[in-house]
Amino acid sequence: MSTVAKGYGLKINRAGMAICPFHAEKTPSAKIYPDGFHCFGCGVHADVIGFTQRLFGLARPIDAARKLNDDFLLHLDVDGGASPAQVSEYRRRQHEREKYERWENEAWLMLCSYYKLLREWREMVPDCPDDEPDRRFIYALHNLHHAEYLCEEFINADEDGRKMMRSEVERIAGFLGGLTAD
Numbered sequence: 001m002s003t004v005a006k007g008y009g010l011k012i013n014r015a016g017m018a019i020c021p022f023h024a025e026k027t028p029s030a031k032i033y034p035d036g037f038h039c040f041g042c043g044v045h046a047d048v049i050g051f052t053q054r055l056f057g058l059a060r061p062i063d064a065a066r067k068l069n070d071d072f073l074l075h076l077d078v079d080g081g082a083s084p085a086q087v088s089e090y091r092r093r094q095h096e097r098e099k100y101e102r103w104e105n106e107a108w109l110m111l112c113s114y115y116k117l118l119r120e121w122r123e124m125v126p127d128c129p130d131d132e133p134d135r136r137f138i139y140a141l142h143n144l145h146h147a148e149y150l151c152e153e154f155i156n157a158d159e160d161g162r163k164m165m166r167s168e169v170e171r172i173a174g175f176l177g178g179l180t181a182d
């Protein structure tokens with residue numbers, strides 16, 4: 001459900017709440033459940049299909065199912081009714097999607113904190129030019145530019161591009177993990 005809600009522009013906060021698209025409000029009162037939507041403000045309650053139908057003003061649930069198929073490439077056979085194999089395929093895809101989105105989130109936060117840390121280290125300039133520089137300062141000198149580049153790459157990349165950065169993200173995660181272990 002959250003994949004669809006996000007796909008259609010809802011911003012879901014940490015508490016799983018979003019601004020309800022079905023009534024005017026400034027603070028989120030709509031809760032996004034794994035398999036449904038419920039607004040505590042206007043009382044709309046719907047599953048994924050009902051939500052989509054209402055959001056786009058579609059006449060029939062089948063139209064909403066078709067739209068979901070098109071928009072999220074679910075490849076469900078909406079006209080013949082989904083077979084068990086298709087349903088499990090749909091679940092598999094959704095599971096994969098959620099797994100990727102979680103990773104994407106974590107990877108982004110990881111890259112940001114790496115970049116932020118290196119910027120702090122870059123400021124640890126030795127007081128006198130003759131002083132032995134802090135090894136973190138040296139590290140930042142060598143890697144800050146690359147860290148900035150990684151953040152930009154990640155923002156600009158599409159999903160495949162981000163997946164290709166996986167090993168780099170893991171290396172940085174290992175590096176940051178090693179710091180806290182000290």
Ligand SMILES: [Zn+2]
Binds near residue numbers: 043
């Ligand atoms: Zn509402």
